Amino acid sequence: MNIILYSVTAILLILSFVKDKQKTHKALVKAWKAFENILPQFLVVILLVSLLLSLLDHAMILKIIGSESGWLGVLLAAIVGAVTLIPGFVAFPTAALLVNGGAGYMQIGAFISTLMMVGIVTLPVEIRYFGKKMAFYRNGLAFIFSFLVAFVIGQVMEVLV
């Protein structure tokens, strides 16, 4: 995936440079400024995420969201997903491990859904661009929506598994 992203960027950058050096320079300055603008928030997010990931281990998560944990487990799973920010290629194998270890599909559904849609630690970045109200509303709605996702996944998986 990274290779595609870098190739596309490189090709467009070269095209831009061939067409107009000055404009390309301007584009790069803009890119740098936009990046530097948000960098302090990015760094805070990365530190907080690292702390959270270090504090939560598999055993602890499993205790919270076992398949017998019901709606309370779903709620807790949703909260864990909301406060953490785990890259997908770590999250999915982890989720698979959790399912094998006895976590319920409904709980995992809630966890995956809030993990993707709700970002408590990334709130400072979101507020920077969208303001407090919008950031809280978006995350709040996504959090509620995750229960619907969990419910549907729980029903479907019960029929299938």
Added chain:
Amino acid sequence: MKQVLKRYRSFLVVLIALVLIGLFNRELGEQVLNTTAYQLREMLLIIPPIFVLLGLLDIWVPKQTMVKYMGEGSGLKGILLALFIGSAAAGPLYGAFPVAAVFMKKGVTFSNVLIFLGAWSTTKIPMILFEFSALGIPFALTRLLVDIPGIIIIAYLLQALMGKKEIEAIYEKAQQND
């Protein structure tokens, strides 16, 4: 210098707190350090091309073009484009916010910006491939089938909840992000 210190204040506070934690709990400190290094690497791998693309988009694509495809009156075409661009993206959600800001600057409607954000967060194609192999196709497909309409409904709901004035304020902010 003072300006820089002020902007990085929260970062420095958190950093110092973590160093202190690390002094008291060596094991936790090391784990945090390792994870931070890993996350920083990921950020440095994915974020730079996104911002370069943003810069190029900002300079080369005229506002009228963006408006035509994703602005007022773009209808279904705009929704589908927003879904597609979000799904084709790479990187964590916080990378999507600056992109959303440029979209707003270029006159993309608020609902399409929100659909784009929703797609970036939940229907990213490379992630779904991971999900298929890790949790199985039924799980991933069910989630997708609930999420796609969900993203669109949430987008319009948010737009209604926010109201015109506040959305205008957000757009104004995006203009200043230069």
